[in-house]
Amino acid sequence: MSSEQLLDVLKQFHDYSKAPYWSSFFQSVTYLSPLIALLSIFVAYFAVNRTQKKNKENDNDKVIRELRLKAADDFIEAISNVKMSFHDTVAVKQVWEIYLCGQTNTATLENYIDKCISEQYKSTLMMAIQFKKRKIILKEYERQVEHIYETGSKMGRSLTLFKTYLSQPNTNKTRISELISDIESNSKGLNDHLNKLLIIVQDNFIGKILQGED
CATH class of the missing domain: 1.20.120 (Four Helix Bundle (Hemerythrin (Met), subunit A))
Structure with a gap:
């Protein structure tokens, strides 16, 4: 077998052994899942915190308004x-x-x-x-x-x-x-x-x- 033929066989073997693109994508997603989950927790926390703060401000405004009226x-x-x-x-x-x-x-x-x-x-x-x-x-x-x-x-x-x-x-x-x-x-x-x-x-x-x- 000539050197050129050997090189061609090795190249084909390398191509067959490569993981498909979708497999690499899902591996990346797997690695990123904890980070995505953590970001989701932060987003949810800040959203809830902002809502609670707004509700507290509304409650305070209501109390002040009622005191003024009384x-x-x-x-x-x-x-x-x-x-x-x-x-x-x-x-x-x-x-x-x-x-x-x-x-x-x-x-x-x-x-x-x-x-x-x-x-x-x-x-x-x-x-x-x-x-x-x-x-x-x-x-x-x-x-x-x-x-x-x-x-x-x-x-x-x-x-x-x-x-x-x-x-x-x-x-x-x-x-x-x-x-x-x-x-x-x-x-x-x-x-x-x-x-x-x-x-x-x-x-x-x-x-x-x-x-x-x-």
């Missing part, structure tokens, strides 16, 4: 109670005029004043307490709350002075009338302030949430 709702109720308590104070002048006409007695008038003082004190105090409980949420209304509380305290002192005048028969009725006019004016001014504050609080909390839902 704080606003309680604050609105407290302001409304203050507003209602000052309705009686606005009417003090009318009650005084009825008294001057002899249609009611001093004891009835004093009881009415006591009611005004008590209701006004309780409502303004509860409003201030409610504000302090949720100050971190309602802090932008601090000046308004202080104004309401200070005005209410001033009117409480005026009402107390009015009652004191009633117990002094020699007190000039003109002085009492002037004091009552001041009480009426301050009550109406505070009532307007409370109405505006109610609208602002509702717009800033409930209004924004409703807009977000749209």
Whole structure:
């Protein structure tokens, strides 16, 4: 056998002994399977972690939104109670005029004043307490709350002075009338302030949430 023939036989043997392409491919896949599985685990982990993080953020947002709504709702109720308590104070002048006409007695008038003082004190105090409980949420209304509380305290002192005048028969009725006019004016001014504050609080909390839902 010539050298050329021997070379040709060896070449044919080499070709027969070679593994087919598909066999090499599957061997490669076999080697890569652990790596692919590991990558799949990482992808799944990060996907789940991202979903959990998003859900947690949504839960936190929901809790914050509910806290803000609850704080606003309680604050609105407290302001409304203050507003209602000052309705009686606005009417003090009318009650005084009825008294001057002899249609009611001093004891009835004093009881009415006591009611005004008590209701006004309780409502303004509860409003201030409610504000302090949720100050971190309602802090932008601090000046308004202080104004309401200070005005209410001033009117409480005026009402107390009015009652004191009633117990002094020699007190000039003109002085009492002037004091009552001041009480009426301050009550109406505070009532307007409370109405505006109610609208602002509702717009800033409930209004924004409703807009977000749209």
